[in-house]
Amino acid sequence: MTMAPKREAYDVVVIGAGPAGLAAAATSAEAGLSTLLLDENIGPGGQVFRAIASTPVTERAQLGADYWMGADLVQALRASSAEVIQRATVWSLDRNLEIGVSIGSASAFARARRVILATGALERPFPIPGWTLPGVMTAGAAQTMLKSSGLVPDGRTVIAGQGPLLWLLAAQILRLGGRIDHILDTTERGNYFAALPHALAFLTSPYFAKGLSMMREVRAKVQVISGVTELAAAGDGQLASVSYVAGGKRETIPADLLLLHQGVVPNVNLAMAAGVEHRWDELQLCWSPVLDASGTSSVAGIAIAGDGAGIGGATAAVVRGRIAARAAVEALAPAAAAKLAPMATLRTDLAKAERGRAFLDTLFRPAKQFRIPAGDTIVCRCEEVTAKDILDAVAIGATGPNQLKAYRRTGMGPCQGRLCGLTVTELMAQARAKSPQEIGYYRLRAPVKPITLAELAAVPKSEDDVKAVVRG
């Protein structure tokens, strides 16, 4: 069932089969370039179109039209000549565009003339007290279970946070007969005013009407508490209650399941390990790669498309995937580019898809207290390091995340900083009165996902490699 790439070298290797990756691979293959698409999941779709080819939720209205757009992308990909490998975990990418990929517990290497990273986004860490308790999950996790297995919450359920995904998830859970007791909306009141200058673009964007009707649908069935300024989960070895402060009043509600969400951020690990330059994005409060208009990064031959290039949403991701693929075609087989949609058309599509984004970014900019925790709240889930531990390390001289690692092991667990990196950067920036850009990020290296020692041992080696290790 699992198989290694058929060739040693490809014109284009696309990593990630979400909206951007599906579009990029189909576009590249359509132009006749040898194309390989590698994806970690069981089936194509990424997170937004999760389980698009296998979902048991076949009643189209339940997941919504935006979801089923993914089926067309998968169909286009399957109609193309692109080679697709699922359950393929890319663990290494270097400046020579050599890709190390683990498939069925064996590693293979493939070379590419162009690499398009479409590794998407992950949910922003939401480090509140008790967020490691069993029963606390991300909203995205619940949505994944809903799409791929038709599972919906049935205990006392609280959804907390902010952003479009939160409302979409709530609507989907309700449509499938799931239970939601409360929604705790953490959107900062001040953000409504800050977002006003971007309101016109938003009102005329597709987000507006859809968002409004979804919120109406949810509000009709669930008690929504707005203006939540504090949030904590509690329980003894299992979530038992959620407490919050709204309008200056503290409340505690019993809960079996707490779903957290405060937006998504680029999944930077593979790109950073490949040496791609990233900058701190002050609006989106995350690291974004430095890219040109076609998604080309600071490493020659590597482009980034989709939310990994900066959060833009699924529609924009599709267009960015096409743009990156078209740029690859223009570089490798200029004549074939004529078959594809012109770059000017794609750029117009992108501008349209990105309309309203600034409004959303400003309105749903997460509040400081939900990004920068204090005291005993865990920051690094893997190594169980608290905010106080990190401040103690700053006090003895840690200037950035890498020195912090040496002192406290933050980011040294299996998740490799994915769930603590942003928090660490912002927490240290605040403690040292520096900008996140000045503080920097973990220096990441392969393997970006764990591989077995046996798998690493099986990598081809030369006499010189042996000599570099075996000595006296």
Next chain:
Amino acid sequence: MSGEYDVAVVGGGLLGSAIAWGLGRLGKSVAVLDEGDITKRASRANFALVWVQSKGLGMPAYTVWTVRASEAWSRLASELKQQTGLDVSLQQNGGFHLTLGEDEFGQRTELVKRMHNQAGAADYRMEMLPASEVKKALPLIGPEVSGGSYCPLDGHVNSLRTFRAFHTGFKVFGIDYFPERPVSAITKSGGEFRLTTPKGELRAAKVVLAAGNANQTLAPMVGLYAPMGPTRGQIVVTERTMPFLPHPLTTIRQTDEGTVMIGDSKEDEVDDRTLKHSISAVMADRAQRMFPHLARLNVVRSWAGIRVMPQDGFPIYDQSETHPGAFVACCHSGVTLASNHAFEIARMVAQGALEPELVGAFSASRFGGSGAANNSGY
């Protein structure tokens, strides 16, 4: 950062930190000048052995110095624990170097013989053991292990926690640690040293250069000489597992946290941002042949580090004749020798002179005339 210190230590890694901590312990006022978050730091990349066996071939004094360090380590660990509450997990129950196949066993046997024949080498009871004997101490070895050398003085420590303990101890001793201040120039005037950093000048009566391979460029500023020959080493580390390895090995050790570290390569390369997987593969392959159970463990991280390495592989401790009060210290084994740095070198710096009977052999004068500003052998 104005003011005057008894001693400015240039370099806040394990070596500089040990000396600075030792000086603080003696009541000296100390400033440590260090680089920032991203720089070549052997202190963050090392393998954390407190290691004696096979050290000092070609320089018996190094063997003696290493044995002394090994013996003093438990005192260092207990003083750090007492001062900071941090347990650096020192374990000194003997260590192995395993060999795969008969050729390697033969080569190692030769090395052990040469070590023993070396005049002046301390007797540290390094011995060759056949596989059957190794298996008694390390029951999980695989069939390809032909045997190995064993030394009862060998051990290991949590080097990152040691690093943190030194820096935590700085606070207690009132040592000023100044990160993000690489030193670009050192001058001496009016009986004191002036050190230039991007964030201003610092003055001190004495200066200790402990900046790793950067000592090569700093040393001549104060009439010293530190020829370096850095190499690159790669290490891979696994997820945490239940304890299975009761002794450290030259190339495999299980940390107190449970992770398994597998080292290491030696490459003529000084870029620590990239990795060669084919070299990690050799390390991984040898590790799983030594302990077949390791094969299924997940590798969670790997890295390359640049070794601090004096050109002939032996430590350099020296003092300046032209700039009295200036010292240089660099060595590969910043973990093993940390106790000597904290207790002995710090004491000598505080006194104002290195002691020839202890460290005379480590003067840079051994490199001959090429740039050596002094030939005192103190």
Next chain:
Amino acid sequence: MFKRSELDKRPQVEIFVDGVAVAARQGDTVSAALLASGRDVRRSTAVSGAPRLPYCMMGVCFDCLVTIDGVGNRQGCLVPVAEGMQIEIQKGKREIGK
């Protein structure tokens, strides 16, 4: 905590959790099947032994680590269930033989 949609018509797959038979559905990930089982499937961490359940379900948080068919520390959220699969809830650090 979670229940299955009535519309879910996927065929059943039998897996074993700590030796007990559990009905999963074809296409479930191990983590989804465990969460749907209604059983106490909390693992405990390798650092402090604190109890955890899956957090992200998308392969990034490593809180779904589980022993699958004798191999420890697998990401349950990335592995589809298969008939007869043996799952063990992991307590603390992985054992080297697993």
